[in-house]
Amino acid sequence: MGERIFFAIAAFGVIAxxxxxxxxxxxxxxxxxxxxxxxxxxxxxxxxxxxxxxxxQVIVYAGAVVVLFLFVIAYLGDKPPAVGPDPLxxxxxLAWLVIIGLGIEGFLxxxxxxxPGIRANPFQVSDIGSPRxxxxxxxxxxxxxxxxxxxxxxVAAIGAxxxxxxxxxxxxxx
Amino acid sequence: xxxxxxxxxxxxxxxxxxxxxALSGAMFLLGLLGVLIRRNPxxxxxxxxxxxxxxxxxxxxxxxxxxxxDGQIFALVVMVVAAAEVVIxxxxxxxxxxxxxxxxxxxxxRLKG
Numbered sequence: 001m002g003e004r005i006f007f008a009i010a011a012f013g014v015i016a017x018x019x020x021x022x023x024x025x026x027x028x029x030x031x032x033x034x035x036x037x038x039x040x041x042x043x044x045x046x047x048x049x050x051x052x053x054x055x056x057q058v059i060v061y062a063g064a065v066v067v068l069f070l071f072v073i074a075y076l077g078d079k080p081p082a083v084g085p086d087p088l089x090x091x092x093x094l095a096w097l098v099i100i101g102l103g104i105e106g107f108l109x110x111x112x113x114x115x116p117g118i119r120a121n122p123f124q125v126s127d128i129g130s131p132r133x134x135x136x137x138x139x140x141x142x143x144x145x146x147x148x149x150x151x152x153x154x155v156a157a158i159g160a161x162x163x164x165x166x167x168x169x170x171x172x173x174x
Numbered sequence: 175x176x177x178x179x180x181x182x183x184x185x186x187x188x189x190x191x192x193x194x195x196a197l198s199g200a201m202f203l204l205g206l207l208g209v210l211i212r213r214n215p216x217x218x219x220x221x222x223x224x225x226x227x228x229x230x231x232x233x234x235x236x237x238x239x240x241x242x243x244d245g246q247i248f249a250l251v252v253m254v255v256a257a258a259e260v261v262i263x264x265x266x267x268x269x270x271x272x273x274x275x276x277x278x279x280x281x282x283x284r285l286k287g
């Protein structure tokens with residue numbers, strides 16, 4: 001029972017702060033709401049027996065990624081972003097239709113799933129989420145993926161440097 | 175591993191997989207809604223982060239369901255991709271801002287505009 005109460009609290013945090021992220025128009029407040037959302041997701045990861053992923057979530061996501069967001073928001077300042085009426089306003093009803101349709105579809109898919117034990121109490125698990133298990137899985141079975149992530153990060157870093165360089169050159173080195 | 179002995183043994187109480195999947199789906203739809211209705215590219219990127227996190231909840235949930243680490247590995251790879259995406263996305267936003275253009279994705283609909 002305790003786990004389900006914990007889940008309810010964390011899930012409420014996730015959904016409430018996610019609503020905040022997409023409704024708050026001030027980017028700074030939206031980013032703070034995103035921090036709450038990411039920390040709640042870390043709680044969910046703890047419930048899912050994945051302590052290592054939960055820690056990485058807190059350090060990398062709620063730490064590094066959101067701080068990067070806050071830096072850029074502070075750099076850009078309180079610029080009034082959108083001016084004038086929304087030229088795509090008449091298509092917004094389509095967005096809501098897509099969301100409602102996908103929601104109904106997901107509800108039906110989950111309700112009709114025949115996966116054994118999907119709605120029952122979960123099975124007990126062995127040690128799958130500790131740093132030792134994750135490290136073993138990475139180095140035993142997923143070495144290629146591990147190297148692939150380093151390649152992705154390298155390409156992203158090169159791309160960021162090129163973007164910044166072009167922007168500086170565009171301002172003639174100011 | 176204890177998979178064989180545990181496969182028929184349920185825990186006393188716990189959270190079923192379907193609850194995690196429902197939460198994941200709801201969070202994903204909220205992120206998608208944010209991507210569809212927002213105009214500020216910063217808020218768009220925040221909404222994309224919501225969608226990526228929603229997928230991670232489902233991945234780690236299935237990892238627990240099947241009692242293997244694979245889903246968690248996948249979630250970590252998704253985090254790497256998310257970090258790369260944020261770096262490039264924010265770099266683009268700063269580049270757009272330096273060109274003194276409005277931060278509105280609808281106004282940036284033309285290449286070479």
